[in-house]
Amino acid sequence: MKVNHDSAKDMKVYVRVTAAFSEGGQLMPLSLTWEDGQEYPIDRILDVRPSPALKAGGQGDRYTIRTCGKESFLFFERSPKITDPNLGRWFVERRQP
Helix, strand or coil: CCCCCCCHHHHEEECEEEEEECCCCCEEEEEEECCCCCEEECCEEEEEEEEECCCCCCEEEEEEEEECCEEEEEEEEECCCCCCCCCEEEEEECCCC
8 A cells, every 4th residue: 555645744744852952042953753763863953044844834943954974854843822832843854755
């Protein structure tokens, strides 16, 4: 059976991220945990900028990261409500086979 991943919802994968704030107040991801429970340390943050997720849809801060020697994007999607105690969620764009 073939799985259809054509919709934006299927392309967006929310992941658990361990992060810290720098002395200057920047949110810095340290590791991410994939759907299967595998944790991947983030070796380096190469760039951070506001950006849309072109494949998955949505808007957030796009972190260009290096994990296990590979470059990828990690997005922080902020909560639309300023008073929400949940600041936002992290997601990655699912890669198509």
